[in-house]
Amino acid sequence: MDRTDPLRLIGVPSLVRIFSTAAAGLLCAILATFPALAQIDYDAGNDTVFAHSETLPWWLSAQGNFIFQWHPRFHADYSGPNSFEHASEQAASEVTTLYSGLELSPSIEAVADFESAGGSGLSQTLGLAGFTNLDAVRSPNLGATPYLARLWYRKVIALSDDTISVERTPLSILTTLPVRRVDIHVGVFDMVDFFDLNSVANDSHTQFMNWTVVNNGAYDYAADTRGYTWGAVIDYEDRAWGFRFAEALISKRPNGLNLQKNLQDAHSENYELEFRPELIKKRVTAVRLLAFTNFANMGDYHQAIDLFEQGKTPTPEIDNHRMQTTLKYGFGFNAEQEFTDCLRGFVRAGWNEGEHESFNYTEVNDTVxxxxxxxxxxxxRPEDKFGVAFVGNGISQRHRQYLAEGGLGFLLGDGALSYGPEKIMECYYNFPITVHAGFFGAIDLQYIDNPGYNRARGPVVVPGMRLHVEL
Structure with missing residues (x-):
């Protein structure tokens, strides 16, 4: 198979100059605009509007995340049905979530979360593999109707007498856990609640916003169009390492809302091995090795291209095939390192086989x-945070040919393709916006070269703003 060398995906020098200037401008702007906030006593309380008990057997909280993005007109030799709009445009998204939990015993808890996702992403969330806003609804016709996001039962099986204390979060209210244990989760969840976690780049509500920064772009994890699935996770944890496995349902069609409940027709297995060595004394280190196998009614790029070249379809059509259960698999690497009390770094890399269609997350076959x-x-300003990330995304030779001959994926399709790896840089500055805890703002800037892997289009610059409220 033809693969782009991951080390060549990121053309750094010219982009570094652009983002160095942008980052410095962002930093100066925030410091000049909000000087009074430097006097807040950040050590005195929580980062939520309301304090949450560490002892009550239940949890109730909420949050809202509101993102506005815009981009100016950019160069495009041509456009297609799934292109990122080259004319100037703007879009706003909102996600509100109600979190609830119940501690049934010191080793059992239940979580139920309800969510509403409204607004839209730029270009109706089309045209970019590394899309600029993780909160953007991929099917805008769904509207902002509330839905059940998570509903799971967790059982902790102790394998040691030693325990550790942990902080409560909206997704877990148990405060004491065995050092060596097995966690079992069953129900509705987001696969990346458990897999491909990274404390530096994992949360579009307080960190980066781009899909392929927040998650591994090549991890085509099982989910419906809102990002959730039914399944079970078994997680073995020890002091210095852990291993987790998940079995989950896959949607009936690419980016679909309905999950295939017949495991004979579709299912997903996910595996992750995590190591926590102490490479730097008293500093957090984590290294994670990921693998997944998806079985679903997926189209084959080779078959779609053959039918087109034989004149049986007007363009390559990845969904023009009989019912078939095919395999898509991939691997990921994920590491994070704390260097000082203030500075952390991360790296991710991923690859999937690229012969079958992208089905669940985004159209990426290899990424760094x-x-x-x-x-x-x-x-x-101890509550402020500045982040910067660089991404390179690529696709397989068959995937390139499919798009070049006019084929459409569930995200991409310019009608033609002058292939080039999609290169992205993102920086953000996150800060509290009032003297009261729980209200945060952010300024974000993204630069995308070869949007949708197309040298004939772009580059495009996407500034954005975020308001985040924690209740």
């Missing part, structure tokens, strides 16, 4: 991402 974040304690 790296970056870091810096807390504002260095400039007397």
């Amino acid at each position: 991402a790296f970056g870091g974040d810096l807390r504002g304690a260095l400039w007397n």
